Amino acid sequence: MAIQTQAKMIPVVDFSNKELKPGSSSWSSTRRDVCRALEEYGCFVAEVGNKVPLKLHNTTFGAIRELFDFPTEAKKKLTSKRPGHGYLFKARYERMAIENGNSPEETQKLTNIFWPNGNVHFSESADSYVKLMEELDQMVMRMVFENYGVEKYYDSLTESVTRTLGFIKYKEAQITTSTCNALERHTDKTFTTILHQNQVKGLEIKIKDDKWLGFDYSPSSFIFLAADALQVWSNDRIPSCIHRVQISENETRTRYSFGLFTFYDKTISVPEELVDEEHPLRYKPLNIFEYLKANVGHGGELSIKAYCGI
Ligand SMILES: O=C(O)CCC(=O)C(=O)O
Numbered sequence: 001m002a003i004q005t006q007a008k009m010i011p012v013v014d015f016s017n018k019e020l021k022p023g024s025s026s027w028s029s030t031r032r033d034v035c036r037a038l039e040e041y042g043c044f045v046a047e048v049g050n051k052v053p054l055k056l057h058n059t060t061f062g063a064i065r066e067l068f069d070f071p072t073e074a075k076k077k078l079t080s081k082r083p084g085h086g087y088l089f090k091a092r093y094e095r096m097a098i099e100n101g102n103s104p105e106e107t108q109k110l111t112n113i114f115w116p117n118g119n120v121h122f123s124e125s126a127d128s129y130v131k132l133m134e135e136l137d138q139m140v141m142r143m144v145f146e147n148y149g150v151e152k153y154y155d156s157l158t159e160s161v162t163r164t165l166g167f168i169k170y171k172e173a174q175i176t177t178s179t180c181n182a183l184e185r186h187t188d189k190t191f192t193t194i195l196h197q198n199q200v201k202g203l204e205i206k207i208k209d210d211k212w213l214g215f216d217y218s219p220s221s222f223i224f225l226a227a228d229a230l231q232v233w234s235n236d237r238i239p240s241c242i243h244r245v246q247i248s249e250n251e252t253r254t255r256y257s258f259g260l261f262t263f264y265d266k267t268i269s270v271p272e273e274l275v276d277e278e279h280p281l282r283y284k285p286l287n288i289f290e291y292l293k294a295n296v297g298h299g300g301e302l303s304i305k306a307y308c309g310i
Pocket residue numbers: 166168183188195197203243245256257258259
């Protein structure tokens with residue numbers, strides 16, 4: 001039989017198995033798939049099956065649409081001292097982001113800005129999603145630490161975890177004349193990012209041979225991205241994923257996405273076990289919030305290598 005060359009695709013890793021427990025054989029094989037994908041692409045698609053019922057997906061995106069339909073004056077009430085948080089309005093998208101988005105009190109506060117009498121469709125759906133994304137992130141991080149034989153550092157790092165919940169609405173491409181670069185190419189200034197989106201395609205990943213790859217989505221999948229601080233921590237074993245959002249000129253629907261953006265509120269240093277002859281130390285210790293602040297002055301273009309590379 002002729003060998004078929006397959007087009008490159010972002011790896012899909014199956015997390016729908018309920019028995020995915022540390023030490024089990026399915027855990028080890030999933031860990032291998034996760035780490036291969038992260039080292040090769042800086043990302044993967046996590047398929048979680050019926051952990052996301054279609055009803056939850058539809059209710060959540062319905063509520064997010066309502067959220068962005070509020071007048072700009074209402075949206076501007078969402079403020080934050082942390083760079084890149086609060087309400088942000090750009091030419092091609094709007095974004096709302098809250099700190100400690102994994103706390104139901106915080107999602108409730110966000111809900112009450114818009115719906116003073118509450119809106120369970122929004123707050124409960126957001127909390128359900130955040131819980132799923134948080135569990136996924138914890139699992140993947142445990143796998144990564146185990147993969148490099150440094151699981152002993154996992155607990156002390158994760159004690160300082162802080163998670164941002166962000167929602168994005170993109171402008172419809174039909175108002176432009178060609179395929180629209182809705183979100184410029186960038187890497188995330190986090191440790192990891194997990195994204196979920198409605199049915200409107202757009203997210204693309206830059207792969208090694210300078211090509212851009214899109215995704216095949218299902219309502220029960222998330223996109224897991226390695227970000228700048230993970231590149232530092234892994235001493236360049238895992239690349240921070242370069243991504244962008246392109247919306248096709250033929251797309252008439254509105255693209256919405258949301259994500260859980262994970263930071264660690266402590267200085268990130270490369271574990272000594274990850275430094276050897278083949279991998280000499282490539283980064284100085286990193287304080288991610290100082291890096292976020294430094295980036296504001298540079299239009300977000302300051303790369304992690306330029307900031308703390310050796
Ligand atoms: O909307 C998306 O799919 C991507 C969002 C993104 O890259 C970001 O918020 O950093």
